[in-house]
Amino acid sequence: MSATTHESAKDLAIQAIGFNLWYGTFQALYDVNLDIKGGIITSLIGPSGCGKSTFLRSVNRINERLGYVRTNGSITLFGKNILDEDVELSQLRKHVGMVFQRPNPLPISIRDNILYGYRIHNPNANKSEEEGIMEAALRKVLLWDKVKDKLNKKASVGLSLEEMQKLCIARLLPTNPTLLLMDEPCSALDPKGTAAVEELIWELRGEFSILIVTHNMAQARRASDECIFMLMGKVMEHTKTEDLFVNPAKKETADYIEGRYG
Amino acid sequence: MSDITAATTAEAAGDRLDKNWMIDKGLQALMFICGFSAIIFVLGIFIFVFKEGAEFVAHKMDFAEFFFSPKWRPTSLSNPTYGILALIAGTAAITALSMAICLPFSLGAAVFIGEFAKGKTREYLKILIELLAAIPSVVWGFIGLAIMNPFIIKTFDVPIGLNVLNSSLILALMAAPIVTSLAEDALKAVPDAYREAAEALGATRWQMIYKVIIPAAKNGLLSAALLGVGRAFGETMAVLMASGHSINMPTSMFDSVRALTATIAAELGETPVGSDHYQALFAIGIFLFIITFVINLAADLIVRGVRKG
Numbered sequence: 001m002s003a004t005t006h007e008s009a010k011d012l013a014i015q016a017i018g019f020n021l022w023y024g025t026f027q028a029l030y031d032v033n034l035d036i037k038g039g040i041i042t043s044l045i046g047p048s049g050c051g052k053s054t055f056l057r058s059v060n061r062i063n064e065r066l067g068y069v070r071t072n073g074s075i076t077l078f079g080k081n082i083l084d085e086d087v088e089l090s091q092l093r094k095h096v097g098m099v100f101q102r103p104n105p106l107p108i109s110i111r112d113n114i115l116y117g118y119r120i121h122n123p124n125a126n127k128s129e130e131e132g133i134m135e136a137a138l139r140k141v142l143l144w145d146k147v148k149d150k151l152n153k154k155a156s157v158g159l160s161l162e163e164m165q166k167l168c169i170a171r172l173l174p175t176n177p178t179l180l181l182m183d184e185p186c187s188a189l190d191p192k193g194t195a196a197v198e199e200l201i202w203e204l205r206g207e208f209s210i211l212i213v214t215h216n217m218a219q220a221r222r223a224s225d226e227c228i229f230m231l232m233g234k235v236m237e238h239t240k241t242e243d244l245f246v247n248p249a250k251k252e253t254a255d256y257i258e259g260r261y262g
Numbered sequence: 263m264s265d266i267t268a269a270t271t272a273e274a275a276g277d278r279l280d281k282n283w284m285i286d287k288g289l290q291a292l293m294f295i296c297g298f299s300a301i302i303f304v305l306g307i308f309i310f311v312f313k314e315g316a317e318f319v320a321h322k323m324d325f326a327e328f329f330f331s332p333k334w335r336p337t338s339l340s341n342p343t344y345g346i347l348a349l350i351a352g353t354a355a356i357t358a359l360s361m362a363i364c365l366p367f368s369l370g371a372a373v374f375i376g377e378f379a380k381g382k383t384r385e386y387l388k389i390l391i392e393l394l395a396a397i398p399s400v401v402w403g404f405i406g407l408a409i410m411n412p413f414i415i416k417t418f419d420v421p422i423g424l425n426v427l428n429s430s431l432i433l434a435l436m437a438a439p440i441v442t443s444l445a446e447d448a449l450k451a452v453p454d455a456y457r458e459a460a461e462a463l464g465a466t467r468w469q470m471i472y473k474v475i476i477p478a479a480k481n482g483l484l485s486a487a488l489l490g491v492g493r494a495f496g497e498t499m500a501v502l503m504a505s506g507h508s509i510n511m512p513t514s515m516f517d518s519v520r521a522l523t524a525t526i527a528a529e530l531g532e533t534p535v536g537s538d539h540y541q542a543l544f545a546i547g548i549f550l551f552i553i554t555f556v557i558n559l560a561a562d563l564i565v566r567g568v569r570k571g
Contacts, residue, residue, distance in 0.1 A: 062462050067380060093464035100462075104455035107478045116473070117463035171463065 012078070013038040013179050013209035014059060019073035021054060023066070028054045030233045031073070036226075038078070038178075041201065041210040043224035043241070045217060047256065051233040052213045056181050059211065060096040061089060077179060094121050097172030099182040103164035105155035105171075110147050113155045113167060114138060118174035133174045141170040141200055162193030166200060180204065182212040186219065198223045217257055221245050229253045311551060315544030322538060323545060334509050334525070336539040344542045346549075348509045352519030355426045355512045356501060357494045360433035364494070365487055368438045372445035372486075377471055388443070395439035399499040406432045406504025420516045424506035427515040432504045433494045441490035448482025449475060485561040492557040496550065498523040522546055 014036040021029040029051045036042050044052040057063040059075060061082065074081045082092055094117070105113050114134045118125065125133075134151075138144040143166050150158065155167055165185060172180060182201070186194040201210060202223060214220050220227055220241065227241040229252075237244060237253045248254040323344070331345025375387050406428050414423035452475050460470040476483070498521075506518025507528065526543050533540040 060462060062458065065458070065461060089461075090464040090466060093462055098462040100455065100458065102455060104453075104459040106456055106459055106474050108474070116460070116465070120464050120466075120469055168459070175464070 011038055012036060012076070013042075014211065015074075015076040016055075017074050017076070019055075019058070019075055020071065021051075021058060021063070022070045023054075024068045028233050029058075032235055034228065034235060034238060036209070036211060036228075038209045039206055040225040041205050041212060041223060042226045042228060043220040044211065044213045044228045044230060045215075045220050045256075046230035046236075048215075050230045052228075052230050053183055054233075055230070056183055056211060056213050059179070059181055060093050060098050062093075062098065064089075090120070094175045095177050096179045096181060097175070097177040099165070099168055099172070099180065099185045101184045102188050103161055103168050105159070105164050105167050107154060107156050109152045110155045110167065111151040114171045115174060117171060121175050137170040137173040138167075140173060140204075141166040143167060143170060160193070161189050162196055165189060165193070165197055169197075169200065169204075177208065179209045179211065182210065184213055184215055187215060194219070217245075229256065231256070308551070311544055311547045315541055315548045318538065318541030318545050319548065322541070328545070332509070332511050334520075336529070336533075336542055342538065344538075344545075346522065346525075346546060348511050349520055349522045349525055349546070351511050352426075352505065352509075353495065353521040353523070355515075355519060356429045356433060356505060356521060357491060359426055359430035359515060360437065360494045361487070361491055363430060364434035364437045364441060364490060367434070368441035368486075368490065369445055369483065371438070371442045372449060372483075373471060373476075375442070376446045376449035377467065377475065388446075391439045391442050394435070395443075397436075399436065399497060400503075402432050402436055402500040403503030406500060410504065414516075418516065422506060422516075422518060424504055425516050425518045426505070426512050428506075429501045429504040429519075429521075430515070432500050433497055436497060436500060437490040437493045440493055441486050444486035444489060445479075445483050448479040448486060451482060452478045481564050481567055485564045488557055488561040488564070492554050492561070495557065496523060496554050498527045502527055522550055526550075 012035050014034065016032045016034040019029060019032040020027065032051075032055060034055075044056065046052050054063065058071065059077070059082070063069050071083065074083055076082070077092075077096065080087075097117075106116060108116070111134055114137050115130055118130070118133060135144060135148075138147060143163060146163060147159075147167075155164070159167065165188070169180075169185075185201070186197050189197060198219065201212065204210065205225075212220075212224065224241050226239065227244040228238040229236045229244065229248075229250075231252055236250050237248065239249070244253065245257060248257060327343060327345050329345075329350070330347055331343060332348035332351070333343045333345040334349060335341075335343045371387075371391070375384055375391075379387055407424070410428045410431060411423035414420065414425070414428055418427075456474050456478060457470060460474045465473070501521045502524035505521055505524065507520050507524055508518040509520050510517050512519045526546055530540070530543050533543065
């Protein structure tokens with residue numbers, strides 16, 4: 001099914017084996033088997049309700065806050081099964097950052113937003129250390145010059161959606177995550193903002209493994225290395241992006257990318 | 263063709279006078295009267311209280327004595343004095359202590375219901391707390407008299423159990439449901455996106471509540487607390503029964519005191535209408551009115567501040 005099956009589990013950013021998920025009695029994911037490579041951008045596409053966000057939200061287990069989610073099978077990140085009992089959610093989420101559909105800066109200052117995750121995992125860090133880390137994160141997302149004079153202002157006012165989304169990406173960086181999950185990160189943005197954020201995601205490629213859910217096929221096509229097509233809770237196809245778009249192996253994939261449903 | 267149009271128009275015009283139209287208009291008028299009457303009643307009470315107290319305030323009242331003398335002796339034949347300082351002190355002591363007891367519990371309960379309790383537990387807790395709000399104040403007063411009084415005498419070895427502590431405990435219980443449910447509303451108004459963001463960054467439940475949810479809800483929580491203060495401040499019957507009702511500058515929580523509200527309730531029925539004593543009680547009423555108005559207004563403005571920010 002995928003081109004990456006012979007790689008050892010350690011090199012894989014995400015390896016899902018026989019992963020099923022139910023919301024109450026509704027089964028949202030069926031026997032998902034995926035080998036997602038580290039260091040590249042992989043996009044997840046498929047029509048609404050196909051389970052792509054559900055899978056993404058299973059990788060940092062944020063799904064579980066709903067309280068009525070059951071799973072079986074395994075999801076392994078760099079060799080460690082995150083569904084094991086000894087996994088601490090806080091530690092897992094230190095290594096796996098998540099960007100949401102709507103930019104959701106916390107209602108605290110820009111500085112505190114960027115350092116929120118860092119302070120959780122480094123409660124005794126000193127001020128100057130924090131300042132350096134914050135500046136590096138903001139520089140990385142090209143936001144430093146824009147916000148350096150209003151670091152103490154609230155992050156939820158006075159920033160454009162694009163800037164907020166960049167901020168939401170920047171606040172993941174101080175904890176040195178290995179994997180970034182992005183749930184339609186550009187769907188709330190205008191075309192200009194979309195281009196800027198996409199460019200930023202491309203910049204982060206290589207340093208992080210990135211899994212991105214998108215509704216926008218053009219975006220998947222231009223901004224990802226590999227592409228996974230899902231339908232009705234099942235993985236249909238997982239291959240290099242250009243192959244998937246030029247030469248889809250399955251009829252359903254071809255129908256979807258040609259816009260026959262979605 | 264034009265005939266038909268004319269006929270339809272006439273019919274349409276006639277439609278307006280049919281039964282549904284009448285019911286609609288009639289009910290609209292009724293609703294208007296209901297809504298408007300609330301304003302009329304509030305204004306009416308306002309005007310009545312001010313009218314009854316105005317003469318005393320304008321001509322007979324010695325402001326310094328009224329606010330700074332602890333001697334409330336309205337029935338003295340030779341030299342009646344109208345100092346409400348002891349009553350203010352009584353009300354303030356009871357309100358302050360009751361809030362000191364009530365707020366931590368209520369806010370804790372609100373956080374538990376809003377952020378930790380799930381499903382059935384949460385529903386039952388909410389119903390129970392609302393039930394607490396439905397207990398009449400005279401029943402609370404009765405509990406103060408019959409249960410708390412001997413309990414306090416025994417536990418703390420004091421001569422009398424009708425005191426600041428007793429009425430504060432009763433008031434704390436009375437204000438708790440209001441504060442809890444308003445505080446829970448304030449927590450519920452915090453967008454779920456904040457919780458998700460904090461959790462996705464690795465925050466534990468408590469780190470999230472402490473650093474994100476409570477700061478985001480702080481105006482709503484503050485206004486809930488203020489309305490609790492207003493409730494404690496304005497309560498009459500339970501305080502009358504549980505406070506001991508004796509004029510006293512309290513020095514400890516085991517002193518019996520008298521509250522502003524309780525004074526009015528206890529004395530107004532026994533004063534000749536229009537006498538100085540009667541008018542002085544209304545002056546106290548005006549004072550209470552202004553304070554509760556300020557508290558409620560502050561709470562309202564704080565909540566509005568939330569919506570704007």
